[in-house]
Structure formats: structure tokens, C-alpha cells
Amino acid sequence: MRLADKVQDWLDHIEWDDKISLDEENQTSSLAFTYSIKDQSFKVWIETDEAHDYFKIYIYAPFNALPKKLTECAVLFNHINTISYRGALSLVDEKGAIRWRHVIDFEGTDPSVATIHNAFNGGADLLENWFDEITEVALTKTTAQQIIDQLEAASESESSEEAVPDFI
Numbered sequence: 001m002r003l004a005d006k007v008q009d010w011l012d013h014i015e016w017d018d019k020i021s022l023d024e025e026n027q028t029s030s031l032a033f034t035y036s037i038k039d040q041s042f043k044v045w046i047e048t049d050e051a052h053d054y055f056k057i058y059i060y061a062p063f064n065a066l067p068k069k070l071t072e073c074a075v076l077f078n079h080i081n082t083i084s085y086r087g088a089l090s091l092v093d094e095k096g097a098i099r100w101r102h103v104i105d106f107e108g109t110d111p112s113v114a115t116i117h118n119a120f121n122g123g124a125d126l127l128e129n130w131f132d133e134i135t136e137v138a139l140t141k142t143t144a145q146q147i148i149d150q151l152e153a154a155s156e157s158e159s160s161e162e163a164v165p166d167f168i
Contacts, residue, residue: 006111006113010117019031045059053107055106063135063139065138065139069137073137074091089126096138098138102123
């Protein structure tokens with residue numbers, strides 16, 4: 001199973017002892033492990049589907065959004081997803097499970113260890129960079145719009161500092 005073998009090559013490359021679970025009959029494989037982001041244990045799932053040439057990676061937050069914050073999280077995640085170019089954040093269910101997901105279709109191509117490494121790092125980096133905002137919206141009274149407004153104000157402040165002066 002070429003995709004599963006490539007995931008194992010990635011594990012060997014980063015010197016982790018984890019082993020992939022193979023399902024030869026269904027031509028799938030899976031791997032689960034925890035990964036620390038901001039001193040929190042995120043659950044990572046990697047799956048391959050050899051019949052469709054899909055590599056799938058999921059990273060689950062160690063907490064769920066409060067039930068009354070699901071809509072706010074969806075608004076924040078939509079904002080993040082529009083400026084991110086790898087994977088997508090979403091709410092998995094009505095219980096508020098928060099997940100980043102990325103799927104790569106390797107049909108007609110050869111996967112590389114670097115591609116798998118980049119996919120994993122893309123999700124880990126996104127969750128690390130947005131951890132405070134996600135946590136604040138998911139678990140406090142702060143709204144997604146408040147976070148977006150703060151980010152836009154900071155961006156405007158930075159761009160005005162870099163602006164060309166009107167006169168010398």
C-alpha cells in the first residue's frame with residue numbers, strides 16, 4: 001500500500017515509533033497519536049484510502065466549543081478558512097468538537113515524505129497560530145466579530161505605520 005508506506009516513511013523520517021494500522025481488505029490505513037500545541041494535547045488521525053488515492057489528516061482540539069458558541073465558532077472558522085490555504089477548520093458535530101482537516105488526492109502522482117510533513121505542519125501551525133482566538137470564541141463570551149475586528153484594527157495599524165508619508 002503505497003500511501004501507507006509513505007506515511008510510515010514519514011514516521012521513520014521524524015523518528016517516531018508510531019505504527020500504522022493496515023486494513024488490507026479495504027485498502028485503508030490509519031494512524032492516531034497525540035500532539036502538543038500550546039501545552040495542550042491535540043488528537044491527530046491520519047488515514048489513507050488506497051483505492052481512491054486519498055491521504056487524510058485530521059487534528060482535533062482538546063476541548064469542545066460551548067453549545068451556545070457553535071455559530072460564533074463557525075463565523076470565526078469561515079474567516080480563518082478564507083485566509084488559510086491548507087485544510088479547513090470546522091465543527092464536527094452538535095457537541096462542538098473542533099477539527100482541522102486536510103485531504104490530498106494523490107491520483108496519478110507519487111506522494112513524498114515532504115508532502116506529508118507539510119500537510120501535518122500546516123494544520124499544527126494553523127492551530128498554534130489561531131489557538132488563542134479559537135479558545136476565546138469557543139469558551140468565553142467573546143464573539144467572532146470582536147476577534148475579527150481586533151485583527152483588522154491591528155492590521156490597519158500596521159499598514160498605516162508602513163504607509164508612505166504624504167510629505168517629507
